[in-house]
Amino acid sequence: MMKKLLLFVLDGLGDRPNPQLNGETPLQAAYRPNLNALVSTGLGGMMFPVRKGLVCGSDTSHLSLLGYDPEKVYTGRGPFEAMGLGIVAEPGDIAFRANFATRSRDGIISDRRAGRDIPESGSLAKKISFSMNGAEFIVKEGVEHRAALVIRGKGLSPEVSDSDPHEQGRAPRKVLPLDDNAKHTADLVNEYLERVRTILDSSPENRDRESKGKPAANELLLRGAGITPRLQPFREKYDLDGACLAGIPLITGIGNLAGLHLLKHPGATGRVDTDYNGKVKAAIRALDSHDFVIVNIKAPDIAGHDGDPLLKRDVIEKIDSALGQTFELSDSVVTCVTGDHSTPCASKEHSGDPVPILFSTSGMRRNNVRQFDEVNCCRSGFNLLSGDVMPMLMQLSDRLEKYGA
Amino acid sequence: MMKKLLLFVLDGLGDRPNPQLNGETPLQAAYRPNLNALVSTGLGGMMFPVRKGLVCGSDTSHLSLLGYDPEKVYTGRGPFEAMGLGIVAEPGDIAFRANFATRSRDGIISDRRAGRDIPESGSLAKKISFSMNGAEFIVKEGVEHRAALVIRGKGLSPEVSDSDPHEQGRAPRKVLPLDDNAKHTADLVNEYLERVRTILDSSPENRDRESKGKPAANELLLRGAGITPRLQPFREKYDLDGACLAGIPLITGIGNLAGLHLLKHPGATGRVDTDYNGKVKAAIRALDSHDFVIVNIKAPDIAGHDGDPLLKRDVIEKIDSALGQTFELSDSVVTCVTGDHSTPCASKEHSGDPVPILFSTSGMRRNNVRQFDEVNCCRSGFNLLSGDVMPMLMQLSDRLEKYGA
Numbered sequence: 001m002m003k004k005l006l007l008f009v010l011d012g013l014g015d016r017p018n019p020q021l022n023g024e025t026p027l028q029a030a031y032r033p034n035l036n037a038l039v040s041t042g043l044g045g046m047m048f049p050v051r052k053g054l055v056c057g058s059d060t061s062h063l064s065l066l067g068y069d070p071e072k073v074y075t076g077r078g079p080f081e082a083m084g085l086g087i088v089a090e091p092g093d094i095a096f097r098a099n100f101a102t103r104s105r106d107g108i109i110s111d112r113r114a115g116r117d118i119p120e121s122g123s124l125a126k127k128i129s130f131s132m133n134g135a136e137f138i139v140k141e142g143v144e145h146r147a148a149l150v151i152r153g154k155g156l157s158p159e160v161s162d163s164d165p166h167e168q169g170r171a172p173r174k175v176l177p178l179d180d181n182a183k184h185t186a187d188l189v190n191e192y193l194e195r196v197r198t199i200l201d202s203s204p205e206n207r208d209r210e211s212k213g214k215p216a217a218n219e220l221l222l223r224g225a226g227i228t229p230r231l232q233p234f235r236e237k238y239d240l241d242g243a244c245l246a247g248i249p250l251i252t253g254i255g256n257l258a259g260l261h262l263l264k265h266p267g268a269t270g271r272v273d274t275d276y277n278g279k280v281k282a283a284i285r286a287l288d289s290h291d292f293v294i295v296n297i298k299a300p301d302i303a304g305h306d307g308d309p310l311l312k313r314d315v316i317e318k319i320d321s322a323l324g325q326t327f328e329l330s331d332s333v334v335t336c337v338t339g340d341h342s343t344p345c346a347s348k349e350h351s352g353d354p355v356p357i358l359f360s361t362s363g364m365r366r367n368n369v370r371q372f373d374e375v376n377c378c379r380s381g382f383n384l385l386s387g388d389v390m391p392m393l394m395q396l397s398d399r400l401e402k403y404g405a
Numbered sequence: 406m407m408k409k410l411l412l413f414v415l416d417g418l419g420d421r422p423n424p425q426l427n428g429e430t431p432l433q434a435a436y437r438p439n440l441n442a443l444v445s446t447g448l449g450g451m452m453f454p455v456r457k458g459l460v461c462g463s464d465t466s467h468l469s470l471l472g473y474d475p476e477k478v479y480t481g482r483g484p485f486e487a488m489g490l491g492i493v494a495e496p497g498d499i500a501f502r503a504n505f506a507t508r509s510r511d512g513i514i515s516d517r518r519a520g521r522d523i524p525e526s527g528s529l530a531k532k533i534s535f536s537m538n539g540a541e542f543i544v545k546e547g548v549e550h551r552a553a554l555v556i557r558g559k560g561l562s563p564e565v566s567d568s569d570p571h572e573q574g575r576a577p578r579k580v581l582p583l584d585d586n587a588k589h590t591a592d593l594v595n596e597y598l599e600r601v602r603t604i605l606d607s608s609p610e611n612r613d614r615e616s617k618g619k620p621a622a623n624e625l626l627l628r629g630a631g632i633t634p635r636l637q638p639f640r641e642k643y644d645l646d647g648a649c650l651a652g653i654p655l656i657t658g659i660g661n662l663a664g665l666h667l668l669k670h671p672g673a674t675g676r677v678d679t680d681y682n683g684k685v686k687a688a689i690r691a692l693d694s695h696d697f698v699i700v701n702i703k704a705p706d707i708a709g710h711d712g713d714p715l716l717k718r719d720v721i722e723k724i725d726s727a728l729g730q731t732f733e734l735s736d737s738v739v740t741c742v743t744g745d746h747s748t749p750c751a752s753k754e755h756s757g758d759p760v761p762i763l764f765s766t767s768g769m770r771r772n773n774v775r776q777f778d779e780v781n782c783c784r785s786g787f788n789l790l791s792g793d794v795m796p797m798l799m800q801l802s803d804r805l806e807k808y809g810a
Binding site: 363364367379381382383384388390392395398400402404 | 421422430451455457458459460461462463464465466475479482485486489655751752754755756757758779780783784785786787788
């Protein structure tokens with residue numbers, strides 16, 4: 001019987017020695033009997049996301065973990081930021097990163113971020129989401145002034161310039177086609193932006209802001225156009241029926257592009273208060289009807305970005321406790337636990353440090369790693385790149401066909 | 406004085422923890438003082454055949470070990486299966502995988518395997534091996550219904566379709582050209598198959614089978630045409646006079662394509678009863694007149710495919726004992742011992758697990774691996790791919806030219 005595959009991605013798992021933890025990493029400092037038992041019954045090593053010395057985002061890293069080479073399919077931040085904001089992108093969609101900005105009466109951008117504090121951004125985004133000239137325009141607000149614009153329609157091209165002048169004191173730029181095929185798209189975007197200006201200028205939200213002395217959010221500055229890539233379906237690539245369980249839209253967006261079945265678990269919040277036990281249980285239950293499940297747990301990354309090593313240690317302990325449920329699967333499932341990148345609490349940003357990884361299943365080789373952390377896994381001498389993870393899972397589940405005779 | 410190179414490939418060496426060996430691999434369980442001494446005086450590490458997570462055949466792996474990239478030179482299983490059956494293929498030969506099958510009176514394939522039990526396949530293969538229209542047709546029987554057909558001649562192309570209908574109840578297909586250059590080959594094969602039908606239908610072997618109520622082996626179904634690749638001669642590639650000692654025709658076939666001198670040792674059977682001591686001695690003696698010798702010892706793979714971990718341990722002990730002869734070479738030879746892939750006894754099939762590897766010679770660096778097995782070599786952190794082996798041997802023998810100034 002071929003085994004099934006279960007891949008846990010603990011977002012931002014890797015860290016650096018932290019003075020608040022007596023020079024240990026949050027993973028080292030965590031009480032983690034289940035992670036240690038899993039690695040003791042299998043292989044422990046270190047994984048560089050995508051390639052050595054790269055500081056990866058979650059998008060490029062998850063693409064690579066699923067076996068899609070980001071160098072080939074990562075078509076710019078636009079489409080992935082749009083997915084991250086919850087726009088369910090479809091292959092061929094054109095996406096821009098966007099800012100709400102302030103345009104003064106003379107048409108000059110006086111504030112590229114419209115004062116940053118824009119609680120009205122959600123209702124403004126809805127007002128400037130509509131269909132026009134056969135294309136659908138979808139705007140979704142992000143944190144502060146940030147937003148994304150997705151354009152869905154026929155014959156669209158990402159080869160257009162930014163409307164964002166990239167500095168204050170200048171007028172928004174006309175969007176220009178960068179090649180012959182992009183003229184239609186450029187015209188369409190320029191006409192859309194004209195209509196957006198009318199809508200935003202006359203919106204009650206902006207009148208209200210101005211009456212309070214706040215800068216109006218009356219311009220949508222666009223930059224970094226990119227096309228949503230068409231990924232080879234996961235089922236076609238691996239002959240696996242795959243599913244994805246994640247609390248954050250960026251990862252479900254990537255799962256959607258790969259053709260993974262998107263699992264929902266009501267307690268999976270994508271925050272540190274997520275229902276760890278329930279999420280792991282839901283993933284295990286999904287293996288009844290799927291061959292492969294990828295689970296993203298966002299909490300360690302949040303604690304890293306917050307610069308809170310004690311919180312990061314604590315969420316790792318909760319994850320460890322939840323992972324105890326995987327032991328009974330050993331005869332029928334190959335389990336892999338790793339991170340998508342490091343988010344050291346000291347820097348509060350992603351780093352290029354490799355992340356620990358373990359593979360565990362019955363009957364496989366062990367390599368004498370007894371503790372799952374950045375130091376012990378490094379000493380094992382078992383090193384891989386994120387692109388090696390799917391082939392490793394495939395071969396450990398005896399699913400690979402022989403190359404040769 | 407430049408050292409000579411001696412490469413031992415223990416076929417299917419790698420394994421997984423086996424319950425019959427108290428959770429050790431056959432290599433771990435074997436008494437192996439010589440392998441341990443060799444690795445203690447040099448470098449021990451792990452090698453993935455071709456690339457990580459691939460499940461390799463012996464053909465793709467040996468090509469890679471010799472420095473030929475299978476992605477470039479592996480032209481399909483046909484030519485390599487033909488070599489495996491003992492047809493000494495030449496570059497440009499077209500080879501098919503073939504089945505003896507049963508064609509009923511109405512021209513329909515009633516049994517794609519002619520009942521599997523075909524003791525007459527050898528004499529039938531000889532009868533349908535002949536020259537025709539300027540081309541030579543060579544058929545060699547394999548196990549049960551299996552066989553290979555090689556066509557040697559001018560202007561041949563592998564771009565032709567199968568005659569095998571791939572299911573019972575259908576007539577054999579006409580072989581069709583898949584591009585403009587393949588018409589001659591398709592015509593030739595179709596005419597050959599017509600003649601084969603006449604020969605097989607009227608053969609005493611088949612009349613005898615039918616009189617015994619057995620299905621006639623009166624059709625040769627062809628599939629998977631491939632061209633025998635032209636490899637850059639080993640001598641040209643490395644400026645080495647190389648030789649190959651192997652008990653199985655697949656490996657001598659590859660050695661032949663690489664232009665290696667094919668060594669014969671009467672006791673080398675390609676089976677578990679091979680003369681291990683004599684084979685190692687013959688390889689050492691060959692170094693008097695050659696710079697490089699590759700030795701394939703098939704026995705561990707056979708034990709793996711048989712699912713017999715005790716036998717695998719025992720043959721490894723015999724190999725270890727024979728390798729004791731290499732110690733006196735240390736000042737003049739770089740010795741490498743590895744496998745071509747793993748064949749775990751538990752699965753009885755090749756797996757993608759990496760294999761241990763050692764390099765040993767006087768004066769080289771050591772990396773503190775003291776035991777040659779899957780666990781200790783993994784912990785060394787010295788990781789390579791099979792394509793790295795020849796460059797490592799070349800550099801350890803001080804034969805490589807400087808890259809740069």
